Structures are given as structure tokens and as C-alpha cells.
Amino acid sequence: MAVGSNTPTMPTQLAAEQWNGKGWSRVTMPRPAGTVNVTGDGVACPAARECVAVGAAFPAKGTGPYALAGFWNGARWTTGKAAAPGTSSELFAISCPTAASCYAVGYYTPKNNSTVLIEHWNGKSWTRQAAPEPRGASFAELVAVSCPKTSFCVAVGTTGAGVLIERWNGKSWSAAVPAAPSSSNLWGVSCTSATSCLAVGGTGKATLAERWNGKTWSKSSAPAPAGGDAPWLQSVSCVSATRCLAVGDELTPRVFADQWNGKTWKPVSMASSGAHLGDFEEVQCLGASSCVALGSVSGFSAAWRSVSAFWNGKSWKVVPTA
Numbered sequence: 047m048a049v050g051s052n053t054p055t056m057p058t059q060l061a062a063e064q065w066n067g068k069g070w071s072r073v074t075m076p077r078p079a080g081t082v083n084v085t086g087d088g089v090a091c092p093a094a095r096e097c098v099a100v101g102a103a104f105p106a107k108g109t110g111p112y113a114l115a116g117f118w119n120g121a122r123w124t125t126g127k128a129a130a131p132g133t134s135s136e137l138f139a140i141s142c143p144t145a146a147s148c149y150a151v152g153y154y155t156p157k158n159n160s161t162v163l164i165e166h167w168n169g170k171s172w173t174r175q176a177a178p179e180p181r182g183a184s185f186a187e188l189v190a191v192s193c194p195k196t197s198f199c200v201a202v203g204t205t206g207a208g209v210l211i212e213r214w215n216g217k218s219w220s221a222a223v224p225a226a227p228s229s230s231n232l233w234g235v236s237c238t239s240a241t242s243c244l245a246v247g248g249t250g251k252a253t254l255a256e257r258w259n260g261k262t263w264s265k266s267s268a269p270a271p272a273g274g275d276a277p278w279l280q281s282v283s284c285v286s287a288t289r290c291l292a293v294g295d296e297l298t299p300r301v302f303a304d305q306w307n308g309k310t311w312k313p314v315s316m317a318s319s320g321a322h323l324g325d326f327e328e329v330q331c332l333g334a335s336s337c338v339a340l341g342s343v344s345g346f347s348a349a350w351r352s353v354s355a356f357w358n359g360k361s362w363k364v365v366p367t368a
Contacts, residue, residue, distance in 0.1 A: 047064055051084060062122075063368050074122070076123065098142060111134050139188075172292055173361070192236050193237070199214035203228075208228055211232070225265070293341075316362065317360075338357070
């Protein structure tokens, strides 16, 4: 299942598509009553007939957006509010270790400045969880989260002055701000256990990867195409501590991908069939040679359209979405 929205300046429709092993088909996803603009940002499916999606909805009466949540029961989508605190809020990503436990992350605005938002779904209702604010930060948001079990999650984002990592131990969240240039951002994270996580992003000049070993975070840099301009890793998916695939792109635009083998990063061939990839947004892997990435493709810059790209361990096959 993939979610998103249509692409005028202000999106007016939610979009959901389902993959059946051969092709994509559209699934109706209504926007909440009383809203005019909506975005679908992330989805997690803890069971074959259950998915939870998050995003933002803008009410018709001109107030700020509120955090949106959608539910798929195997037959249809319903949408409504998450906990939605503050004057505005949005949820960008979600991870569900079980059907009755999902963690979603984003931002909310208590008064004037945005700060991190973390919400938990217990199968019946949403509640906001207390999260420490980075000291001295005037802005903070979380854009990705990974929860291998209910008692452990890692969420990543930015403070506007550097990267931000929040970690859940089953009882409370704690914040870490690893040393990195002020232009750095983390866009993706994947954890296979409480002692193995990879977070990826960029510094504006090079890729950025942070690895968690159960005690500390350590920084590394993954390969990027030679002569590139502002390479960023947008997403990462790990099937084990020694098998991860990260995807990214540049301002050029040009896509690239890297594999982590537990010790080092190595570039992945970008040979593809079906079309020329223009950018990457998200990647999910079921195995070392079974991954799907979402992104865009274009013969020229004015005609972008969404596509999926399937990785078989050797090459990419680009498949149009519905």
C-alpha cells in the first residue's frame, strides 16, 4: 500500500494505491469532512487487511492544518483527526510494530515555533507522547520513524540547525543531537532491533549516515555519484544488521542507491528497465534482493509522474503507478 496526494499547488485529494504482485490499482481514500486541502505522507501495514496512514488536513475555515490519520480495513479507507495538538500539526511518518501499537511523528505548533510531535495509536485512539525538545532550538520536526518492537523506536528529523534523533525505550523518549554541520538533515531510518539502526540524510555537500549499536551513534558517509550536486539519501530499509538499502537523489536531478553490509557502504548499480528514474522518495525491502522504491520519472523536467522501482539484487525495474 502506498499513499500520497494529487499535485496542484495545494493538494485537494488523498491518493492510495495497492500492489497485488503484478500491478498497482487505485483505492479510494476520502478526505476528512470539512477540509479543502490534504496531504498523505506515510503509511504502515501491520497486517494484510490493516493499514494506518498519516498526513495533514486543512479545514475550510482557514485555520492551520491538523494531523490526519487514515485507516484501511482491507476493503475501504476512513480518515479523520489524530490527536492534533497546537495551532497547526502534521504527521509525516508512521511505524506499527503491532496492529494495536503504532507510533507516528511530525511537528506541531504550540504557539509560534514548531516542535516535535509524537503520537501513539493503541488500536482505539490517538494520544500525544511527551518528547524532549532540543535545548536552544527554535524549530524542530521529525520526518521518519522505525519501531522493530513496541518497546523500542527511533525517530529522526532536524532542529533547523542540525540533525535530531529521538529514541523510545518503552517508557519515555530521549533526544540526541549528533555532531553534524548545521545544514544537515536526516530523512530516513530503519531499525531491525534495539541494537541495530541506520539513519540517512545529507549535509548539503555529502551524504550522511548515522548508525546505532545499542549504546552510541557513529557517523559515516555513503558513496554518491562523482561530480554530483548536493547528494541526499532520502530513505533506508534494513532486513538485518548487515543488509540495508538506501536510496537518494541530487539536485541534478539524478538518483543513486547504496548498500550497507554491516561494515561498509557500497554503491548499487542504477541500471534500470522500463523508464529513466528522476528521483527517489521511499524504499521498503522484504529481503536483500526484494525491494521497492517510490519516486518519479520524466523524459523532461516539466512532466514528472510517480513510479515504483523494484530491485532484484542486480537491477531496477521501473513500473508506473496507477
